[in-house]
Amino acid sequence: MLAHGFGCDQNMWRRIVPSLAVDHRVVLFDHVGSGRSDPAAWDADRYASLSGYAEDVLEICRELALPPVTFVGHSVASMIGVLAANREPDRFAALALITPSPCYIDDGTYRGGFSRADIDELLESLDSNYLGWSATMAPVIMGNPDRPELGEDLTNSFCRTDPAMASVFARATFLSDNRADLAAVSVPTLILQCSHDAIAPPEVGSYVRQHIRGSRLVTLAATGHCPQLSAPEATAAALREFLEEVR
Amino acid sequence: MLEDSADDLYENAPCGNLSTLLDGTIARINRTLLGWLGYGRDEVVGRLRFSDLLTVGGKIYYETHYAPLLSLQGEVGGVALDLRAKDGRKLPVLVTSAVKTGDDGRPLLIRTTVYDARDRRAYEEELLRARRAAEAAERAAHEDRQRLQKLVEGLQRSLLPQQLPVPPAMDVAAHYQAASADEVGGDFYDLFPLGGDRWGFFLGDVCGKGVEAAAVTALARYTLRAATVYDPDPAQVLSNLNTVLYQEYLSDDHRFCTVVFGILGPATTEGRCLTVTGGGHPPALLLTAAGTAEYVPTSGGPLVGMLPGLQFTTHTYLLRPADTLIVYTDGLTDARIDDANGRYSHEALLEFAASIAPASATAAVASLAGLLAGFGAGLDDDAAVMALTVTP
Numbered sequence: 001m002l003a004h005g006f007g008c009d010q011n012m013w014r015r016i017v018p019s020l021a022v023d024h025r026v027v028l029f030d031h032v033g034s035g036r037s038d039p040a041a042w043d044a045d046r047y048a049s050l051s052g053y054a055e056d057v058l059e060i061c062r063e064l065a066l067p068p069v070t071f072v073g074h075s076v077a078s079m080i081g082v083l084a085a086n087r088e089p090d091r092f093a094a095l096a097l098i099t100p101s102p103c104y105i106d107d108g109t110y111r112g113g114f115s116r117a118d119i120d121e122l123l124e125s126l127d128s129n130y131l132g133w134s135a136t137m138a139p140v141i142m143g144n145p146d147r148p149e150l151g152e153d154l155t156n157s158f159c160r161t162d163p164a165m166a167s168v169f170a171r172a173t174f175l176s177d178n179r180a181d182l183a184a185v186s187v188p189t190l191i192l193q194c195s196h197d198a199i200a201p202p203e204v205g206s207y208v209r210q211h212i213r214g215s216r217l218v219t220l221a222a223t224g225h226c227p228q229l230s231a232p233e234a235t236a237a238a239l240r241e242f243l244e245e246v247r
Numbered sequence: 248m249l250e251d252s253a254d255d256l257y258e259n260a261p262c263g264n265l266s267t268l269l270d271g272t273i274a275r276i277n278r279t280l281l282g283w284l285g286y287g288r289d290e291v292v293g294r295l296r297f298s299d300l301l302t303v304g305g306k307i308y309y310e311t312h313y314a315p316l317l318s319l320q321g322e323v324g325g326v327a328l329d330l331r332a333k334d335g336r337k338l339p340v341l342v343t344s345a346v347k348t349g350d351d352g353r354p355l356l357i358r359t360t361v362y363d364a365r366d367r368r369a370y371e372e373e374l375l376r377a378r379r380a381a382e383a384a385e386r387a388a389h390e391d392r393q394r395l396q397k398l399v400e401g402l403q404r405s406l407l408p409q410q411l412p413v414p415p416a417m418d419v420a421a422h423y424q425a426a427s428a429d430e431v432g433g434d435f436y437d438l439f440p441l442g443g444d445r446w447g448f449f450l451g452d453v454c455g456k457g458v459e460a461a462a463v464t465a466l467a468r469y470t471l472r473a474a475t476v477y478d479p480d481p482a483q484v485l486s487n488l489n490t491v492l493y494q495e496y497l498s499d500d501h502r503f504c505t506v507v508f509g510i511l512g513p514a515t516t517e518g519r520c521l522t523v524t525g526g527g528h529p530p531a532l533l534l535t536a537a538g539t540a541e542y543v544p545t546s547g548g549p550l551v552g553m554l555p556g557l558q559f560t561t562h563t564y565l566l567r568p569a570d571t572l573i574v575y576t577d578g579l580t581d582a583r584i585d586d587a588n589g590r591y592s593h594e595a596l597l598e599f600a601a602s603i604a605p606a607s608a609t610a611a612v613a614s615l616a617g618l619l620a621g622f623g624a625g626l627d628d629d630a631a632v633m634a635l636t637v638t639p
Binding site for chain 2 (some may be wrong): 005006007008011012014075112115117118120121122123124125126127174196197198199223224225226227230
């Protein structure tokens with residue numbers, strides 16, 4: 001099961017799904033409030049904390065009657081996976097956490113990389129981009145003229161990102177502190193991080209590895225926060241290797 | 248002829264130009280952008296990534312929104328970001344990027360154009376502030392409205408019986424449909440025991456709406472109960488109500504009402520004797536056990552509370568087993584049914600009644616409630632219905 005993080009939707013997995021789907025059943029979804037999720041399912045209270053999103057992950061497992069899944073969470077979805085796996089460990093065979101951060105804000109000796117003021121700045125940034133949100137994203141011409149359905153997907157999906165919902169998700173994401181939940185993880189866990197990531201720096205990856213018993217950390221030679229886009233082959237290879245290990 | 252070179256245009260364009268490697272490392276940057284940022288070329292090229300030029304919040308936005316979109320779509324346009332100049336100043340900009348691909352379609356580098364957006368952003372911030380203010384005002388209005396509706400609902404409830412008592416061997420039901428959640432309506436009804444298996448009932452409509460109408464409604468309801476105890480003859484009850492309401496009518500608030508009032512005699516094998524009178528009220532409907540529907544003349548009397556010393560006429564009927572008497576307010580018959588201001592009418596109601604007869608009070612009220620709900624916004628006025636059946 002692949003879970004996207006804050007800012008995009010399941011299109012994030014586009015480049016690695018073909019490789020994983022060769023011999024695995026892949027479950028993709030958009031978090032409520034993102035992508036093409038049903039706006040009627042939105043509940044500002046439920047989705048004000050990551051636990052609401054974690055509950056949704058468990059609901060998907062139940063609804064699809066999935067056998068224990070390998071949950072691949074990107075960015076904030078990695079902590080959503082940690083919460084879900086701690087709540088109902090039997091539903092999870094393993095966790096793969098891509099560029100995870102258990103806490104984005106510095107706290108004492110812990111370095112998350114951001115201050116509260118930085119996060120407020122981000123929320124402002126979101127606001128200023130919502131003014132022209134649909135106008136900006138709708139006429140985007142895709143680099144895939146031979147696959148026009150991609151353009152339609154993206155345009156529709158991005159247009160539907162409701163500013164109010166995204167703002168709630170941003171707060172739930174960047175104000176979360178899940179450090180205490182790491183120790184409770186009881187399933188095999190892989191951590192994938194990038195060599196240069198402004199959002200989840202290497203120290204944060206190490207912190208996660210130290211606090212999840214038996215976890216393994218792989219650093220990809222990739223820049224940015226989304227190795228599944230910037231280094232899809234290496235990301236898919238690392239995931240496939242992990243899937244073999246936990247099979 | 249004016250000469251302009253491509254190089255000079257690139258360097259001194261009225262916008263920032265920037266090329267980065269796929270990992271974001273800045274490979275080329277124009278003089279305009281360096282000037283805005285206050286950096287020397289050597290401090291930037293090969294040393295900084297594009298996201299290093301952004302504020303921290305902008306950097307998160309870039310990594311979570313901009314970079315993925317750019318990667319997926321090959322270009323992103325018109326995104327608002329803030330640059331951080333060397334001296335710490337914030338520069339609001341609009342950023343557009345496109346991926347340059349080689350002949351084989353593989354991405355080679357990212358070209359980015361940066362527009363100064365100080366004026367535009369200031370304007371947008373004004374818009375945002377205005378929007379937030381409007382949203383806050385809307386929220387406040389919404390909360391006020393909810394408080395009002397709660398108040399209205401409570402007041403309305405206090406004017407109507409919570410639950411009708413059920414006389415022996417009878418089925419009774421009532422329904423109230425408010426036309427607006429924001430205003431208390433003037434409709435009222437009640438059914439109450441008088442001892443010896445005799446029962447009083449009434450249903451009426453005070454003209455107008457709102458708190459003043461509600462006060463008169465409460466007055467009418469309690470006066471009717473008290474007047475029935477004083478002298479249960481229906482004509483006398485309405486006469487006494489008229490006296491009380493006329494006192495009110497003489498004050499500033501000229502309210503009057505229409506009402507139908509009746510007494511049900513004790514149950515016999517034949518049914519119950521019904522003595523009924525009306526003041527300016529639409530006629531009651533009788534659904535018979537045989538499946539017919541007809542109006543029984545309860546109307547004709549004068550409006551209650553407008554003139555002193557009025558006389559009312561009493562009619563007596565036998566309500567047989569399985570007969571259902573329906574009383575209602577004119578909100579029902581006056582409901583708008585088309586855009587041309589057409590009204591539901593007494594003819595249509597009679598037809599409807601015939602189509603559901605025979606029906607117990609419960610079934611008839613359920614059907615009428617469905618009819619009322621079907622009017623939707625066509626229901627201009629509140630509507631109340633009450634039905635009484637002698638069970639076979």
